Amino acid sequence: MAMGKATLSLLVHLHAALLFLPAEPAAVYDVVARYGARGDGASDSTAPFLRAWADACRSPRRHATVRVPPGNYLLAQPATFLGPCAAAAVTFSLDANATLLAPPRYAWESPTGRWITFESVVGLTFTGGTLDGRGAALWQCKGTQPRGHCPTGASSLTISNSREVVVEGVRSVNSGLFHFVVLQSSGVTVRRVRVDAPGDSPNTDGIHVHKSRDVAVYDADVRTGDDCVSVGPGNSNLWIERVSCGPGHGISIGSLGKQQGMAVEAVENVTVKTTWFTNTTNGLRIKTWVSSKRGYVRGVTFSDSTMSGVGNPIIIDQHYCPDGGCSAGAGDRRSTAPRSSGIKISEVEYVNVRGSSATPVAVSFDCSRSNPCSGIRLRDVRFTYQKSLEVEKATASCRNAQGTASGLVVPPSCL
Ligand SMILES: *[C@@H]1O[C@H](CO)[C@@H](O)[C@H](O)[C@H]1NC(C)=O
Ligand SMILES: *[C@@H]1O[C@H](CO)[C@@H](O)[C@H](O)[C@H]1NC(C)=O
Numbered sequence: 008m009a010m011g012k013a014t015l016s017l018l019v020h021l022h023a024a025l026l027f028l029p030a031e032p033a034a035v036y037d038v039v040a041r042y043g044a045r046g047d048g049a050s051d052s053t054a055p056f057l058r059a060w061a062d063a064c065r066s067p068r069r070h071a072t073v074r075v076p077p078g079n080y081l082l083a084q085p086a087t088f089l090g091p092c093a094a095a096a097v098t099f100s101l102d103a104n105a106t107l108l109a110p111p112r113y114a115w116e117s118p119t120g121r122w123i124t125f126e127s128v129v130g131l132t133f134t135g136g137t138l139d140g141r142g143a144a145l146w147q148c149k150g151t152q153p154r155g156h157c158p159t160g161a162s163s164l165t166i167s168n169s170r171e172v173v174v175e176g177v178r179s180v181n182s183g184l185f186h187f188v189v190l191q192s193s194g195v196t197v198r199r200v201r202v203d204a205p206g207d208s209p210n211t212d213g214i215h216v217h218k219s220r221d222v223a224v225y226d227a228d229v230r231t232g233d234d235c236v237s238v239g240p241g242n243s244n245l246w247i248e249r250v251s252c253g254p255g256h257g258i259s260i261g262s263l264g265k266q267q268g269m270a271v272e273a274v275e276n277v278t279v280k281t282t283w284f285t286n287t288t289n290g291l292r293i294k295t296w297v298s299s300k301r302g303y304v305r306g307v308t309f310s311d312s313t314m315s316g317v318g319n320p321i322i323i324d325q326h327y328c329p330d331g332g333c334s335a336g337a338g339d340r341r342s343t344a345p346r347s348s349g350i351k352i353s354e355v356e357y358v359n360v361r362g363s364s365a366t367p368v369a370v371s372f373d374c375s376r377s378n379p380c381s382g383i384r385l386r387d388v389r390f391t392y393q394k395s396l397e398v399e400k401a402t403a404s405c406r407n408a409q410g411t412a413s414g415l416v417v418p419p420s421c422l
């Protein structure tokens with residue numbers, strides 16, 4: 008590379024100067040002081056937030072911070088914080104006492120299915136504060152009106168098409184739909200998050216990961232009305248560690264095979280380690296729609312899990328068809344000729360998983376007739392059936408499943 012002598016000497020001087028300067032502080036963009044956001048719970052702060060983001064994102068500094076001081080900020084519009092940014096790292100920092108509020112009936116109006124979105128950002132940290140999706144009106148609609156009558160709702164925080172993202176120390180309450188979503192992204196860490204929604208709030212998954220790779224979730228405390236963590240199609244290399252779940256529907260891989268548009272639906276290399284489930288409908292679950300076409304789930308390790316009062320502690324369900332909502336003609340469990348899932352499940356390991364089941368069948372592998380499960384491994388898996396005050400023996404049930412068991416396995420393996 009040809010570099011002029013003057014340029015080189017300038018670079019040397021710059022470098023020398025940097026060595027003697029303290030580290031360059033981050034440029035700070037305060038949504039209240041500089042952009043006029045009002046934490047009064049009533050004024051719409053969407054525009055000031057978007058302006059603060061735009062300035063931080065194009066900051067000439069290496070590191071820019073959007074600061075949200077204590078207060079309740081109404082974000083009445085869908086807020087999309089768009090990259091790519093000039094700054095190498097942008098921090099979106101909410102004070103511990105800052106709450107972002109969705110409009111109370113927001114879900115009725117959401118055109119995108121999202122409330123707060125970070126789109127196409129590389130190098131983002133989102134920290135602190137509370138997101139309040141105020142989903143109650145929507146849940147009530149879904150609970151009382153016929154299917155299809157109510158809007159879908161809006162997920163609270165979505166990280167989309169992004170890389171090198173950390174979401175840390177955030178609490179999400181009462182989302183109208185999913186609380187946290189990681190979509191088509193890589194290198195995302197979600198840690199020290201808390202999710203709170205009622206156990207009967209529909210579709211309020213805690214953390215949903217979709218078409219992403221290299222995603223880690225640590226230290227999540229989830230109480231909600233649907234899956235605590237759900238792993239959708241197109242994911243690989245996920246690490247989920249220290250999650251407590253309940254109420255909720257457990258930690259799920261799937262459901263896969265619903266979207267007929269996706270050619271092959273695959274999930275590969277998932278570790279779920281050190282989890283606690285209390286009174287959840289499921290524990291560790293893999294589910295595929297009964298009529299699903301092609302795909303696979305392989306390389307999954309579930310280890311060190313403790314459960315109490317869990318409906319289906321260990322379950323693979325390849326005949327998933329809730330509410331009979333399968334495509335026309337598809338068989339459900341009761342049909343005489345059930346269809347068979349085209350999704351192959353293999354190399355799934357359960358190690359040191361124990362506790363009490365709220366139903367007699369603690370371990371259920373209900374696999375596809377045309378694509379039987381293979382390489383299922385149980386090691387040190389122990390369950391009792393807690394029937395109100397009595398402790399009884401639990402059972403295991405296998406259909407089209409092949410694998411091995413080692414260590415102490417109770418109920419005895421049916422593989
Ligand atoms: C948050 O607000 C509460 C009550 O107003 C106060 O006691 C607490 O110290 C605040 N916490 C922080 C981190 O500012
Ligand atoms: C899954 O893990 C294996 C072994 O570490 C690796 O060879 C493979 O490439 C991974 N799969 C994906 C899709 O990254």
Ligand SMILES: *[C@@H]1O[C@H](CO)[C@@H](O)[C@H](O)[C@H]1NC(C)=O
Binds near residue numbers: 285286316
């Ligand atoms: C779980 O359910 C049992 C039995 O219904 C109840 O006694 C217990 O309080 C529940 N635990 C939690 C944390 O809700």
